[in-house]
Amino acid sequence: MKKNILITGGAGFIGSHVVRLFVNKYPQYNIFNLDALTYAGNLENLTDMSDKENYTFLKGDITNIDFVNSIFAKFNFDGVIHLAAESHVDRSITNPMEFINTNIVGTVVLLNAAKENWKNDFSNKLFYHISTDEVYGSLGETGFFKETTNYDPQSPYSASKASSDHLVRAYNNTYKLPIVISNCSNNYGSHQFPEKLIPLSINNIKNNKPIPIYGKGDNIRDWLFVEDHANAIDVIFHKGKNGETYNIGGINEWTNLDLIHKLCEVMDKKLGREPETSKKLITFVTDRAGHDKRYAIDASKLTKELGWKPSLQFEEGIEKTVDWYLNNEDWVKNIVSGDYAKYYESMYKNR
Ligand code: NAD
Ligand code: DAU
Secondary structure, eight states: OOEEEEEETTTSHHHHHHHHHHHHHOTTEEEEEEEOOOTTOOGGGGGGGTTOTTEEEEEOOTTOHHHHHHHHHHHOOSEEEEOOSOOOHHHHHHOHHHHIIIIIIHHHHHHHHHHHHHTTOOTTOEEEEEEEGGGGOOBOSSOOBOTTSOOOOOSHHHHHHHHHHHHHHHHHHHHOOOEEEEEEOEEESTTOOTTSHHHHHHHHHHTTOOEEEETTSOOEEEEEEHHHHHHHHHHHHHHOOTTOEEEEOOSOEEEHHHHHHHHHHHHHHHTTOOTTTGGGGEEEEOOOTTOOOBOOBOOHHIIIIIOOOOOOOHHHHHHHHHHHHHHOHHHHHHHHTTTHHHHHHHHHTTO
C-alpha cells in the first residue's frame, strides 16, 4: 500500500536508523524526514539516503505552527513517527526551557496538525510517538517498568517526555486521533552524538582522555542496540493497536562501571593496547543532579502481542559500535571540532 510517512528527528541518532530502515524496506512508501538540524541533527548520518527516490528531507522546526501545517497540507501524510526531541538529560538540567519548548510544545503542534488535516477521515492514519523509559522514574534493586507502571519522571527531560506522552493520549481520548506510544530503554550503536555515555567514552578512550563516571558508577541502565529499536518501531507502526503503549528494552542491565570496564576491554583489543590499559582512564566525577538509580524494562507485551525481541547480544553490539566509531573518524572529528569542545568544557570542567 502506498503511504506518505512523516518521520520527525530523522537526522538524529535513532531517527536516522528509522529513516534508513523504512526507506530501504518500503520502496512503496514516501518517507519525509522533518528535522531542524539542531546540534544533534546531522545530515552526515544519512548520506546513503540522499539519492533515494522515496526519501525527502524537510528542514524545519516542529514548534513552527505555520510550517508544520503547510507540510501536512502539501504532502497529506498517512502516518507520523515522531522522534524529534531534545534528548540529553544533562542539557535538560542546565537548560530546561528548550526541552519544554521542543518536547512538549512541538509535540502539540504536530498533534494539532494531524488532527486538523485528518479530521474528515482518521481511518488508516496513525500518530506514533516515540518516548522513553525515563517517564517511569527510577527503580530500586528489583522490579521492572511495565506499561501499567505509574509515571514518576525525575529530570526536566523525562518530565517533558512524560508530558508529551500525556498529551498524545489526551488527543486519542478527546479527539479520537489514532495513536500508539512506545517507551524504550537506553540505545547504543552507530551515529550517536558523543555527549552520551558510550560514544563519549569511546572518543575519550581513543584519545587517552579521562573517562568521566558520575558518582560511584553504580547506576544501572538497560541497553538496546539501536537497530533493534528501529525494528521494534517498524513492528509497532504496522501492527500496534490504536491507543496502546509498548515498552521496548534490551533485557541487558549493566552498571555504568561494569559497562565501561567492558568497553575498555574491547577497545584495548581493537587498538592493540595491553589489557587493562584503558581502565586507567576512568575518573569518578561529581554525580548528575537527581541521577536516576536504575532503569529496567519489561518488554513482554511487545514480544507476546507483536512478536518482537532483541536480535543482538550486547557483546556483539558493542563490538559493532566500537568498530563503527573507529572506522568513521571523520564523522566524529566533524562533531568534536565544532561547538562540542565548548559543551565539554562547560559540562565537565568543574565536576
Ligand atoms: P538525538 O538528540 O540524537 O536526535 C534528535 C533529533 O531531533 C535531531 O536530529 C534534532 O535535530 C531533531 N530536533 C530537535 N529539536 C527539533 C525541533 N524543534 N524540530 C525539528 N527537529 C528537532 O535523539 P535520539 O537519541 O535519537 O532520540 C530520538 C527520540 O527517541 C527522542 O524522542 C528520545 O526522547 C527518544 N528516546 C531516545 C533514547 C536513547 O537512548 N537515545 C531511548 C528512548 C527514547
Ligand atoms: O533510558 C532512555 C534514555 O537514555 C533516553 O530517553 C535519553 O534520551 C538518553 O540520553 C539516555 O539517557 P541516560 O541519561 O541514561 O543516558 P546517558 O548516556 O547520558 O547516561 C547513561 C548513564 O551514564 C547515566 O547513568 C549517566 C552516566 N554518565 C553519563 C555521561 C554522559 C556518566 O557516568 N558519565 C557521563 O559522562
